[in-house]
Amino acid sequence: EDKVVQSPLSLVVHEGDTVTLNCSYEVTNFRSLLWYKQEKKAPTFLFMLTSSGIEKKSGRLSSILDKKELFSILNITATQTGDSAVYLCAYSGGSNYKLTFGKGTLLTVNP
Amino acid sequence: DTEVTQTPKHLVMGMTNKKSLKCEQHMGHRAMYWYKQKAKKPPELMFVYSYEKLSINESVPSRFSPECPNSSLLNLHLHALQPEDSALYLCASSQERAGTTDTQYFGPGTRLTVL
Numbered sequence: 420e421d422k423v424v425q426s427p428l429s430l431v432v433h434e435g436d437t438v439t440l441n442c443s444y445e446v447t448n449f450r451s452l453l454w455y456k457q458e459k460k461a462p463t464f465l466f467m468l469t470s471s472g473i474e475k476k477s478g479r480l481s482s483i484l485d486k487k488e489l490f491s492i493l494n495i496t497a498t499q500t501g502d503s504a505v506y507l508c509a510y511s512g513g514s515n516y517k518l519t520f521g522k523g524t525l526l527t528v529n530p
Numbered sequence: 531d532t533e534v535t536q537t538p539k540h541l542v543m544g545m546t547n548k549k550s551l552k553c554e555q556h557m558g559h560r561a562m563y564w565y566k567q568k569a570k571k572p573p574e575l576m577f578v579y580s581y582e583k584l585s586i587n588e589s590v591p592s593r594f595s596p597e598c599p600n601s602s603l604l605n606l607h608l609h610a611l612q613p614e615d616s617a618l619y620l621c622a623s624s625q626e627r628a629g630t631t632d633t634q635y636f637g638p639g640t641r642l643t644v645l
Contacts, residue, residue: 451632461534461620461636462573507572511632517586518634520572 422446423521425508431527436498440524442508443490452491453518454482455507462507465493498528533557534637536621542643545611551640553604553621561626562604563634564596567618579604580626611644618642 426441444452451469455462466475468484468491475482479498484491495502505523534555543549553562561580565573578586579598593615595607604621618641622634 453633455636460618460638464633464635467633509572517575517578518573518632519575523572 423508423510423519425506425521425524427524428522429525429527431529432498433529434499436528437494437496438498438526440493440495440506440508440526441490442492442521444508444510445489446510446512446519448512449486449510450512451510452484453509453511454491454493455509457505457507457523458503465506495526498526500528500530502526503528534621534623534635536619536637536640538640539638540641540643542645543608543611544645545613547611548607548609550608551606551619551621551642553606553637554602555623555635555637556602557623557625557635558601559623559625559635560601561624562598563622563624564604564606565620565622565636567620567639569617573620577606608642611642613644616642616644 423444432438451467453467454465456465466482471484471486479496482493503526505525507520507523509518509520511518537552563578564576566576567573575588576590577596582598582601593610597605618639620639621637624634
């Protein structure tokens, strides 16, 4: 069965710290891996990764995919309290466009 | 514009009520989705519409009935729900064209409480 495993499940850091969130997957017909940030309501899109070794960046956030080792990481540098959220990893594959989510990592950034 | 809108934001209903959740997007996306999310859990896919036709039903009970009246609108009709159906219901959309992004854009959700 296809699955997505995120680690750690929760993480508490201080403002200014750098964090690395992990996502490993075992899927058939992999097409893409996506990262979302979810605060109180809807998940908001961060990155979509389809190719190994190409880092995607947006401000203090960056992500990379390793299709050989079947994992992705999400890095956040110089964390701020506004980064506190659940970070969800999801994969898309097969002939439909279904997203399958991992359980998420709850990040808490303390002042 | 990557906005998906959902109404209502909150809904409280009894087990004998009939209600509907609405979702709208004007990004020209041809795939639309309903997800259910319980507290501290990831979203779980319920239905997928592709070009206004139901393409995936994840074995959802018949008390949930989706409808896609046109390419911009998606409804979820609710009837005879159970208290365990209380959750955040999320709508999403994506382009669904070969060679383009799988990125799904989510609406803010409807917080449903079934009494």
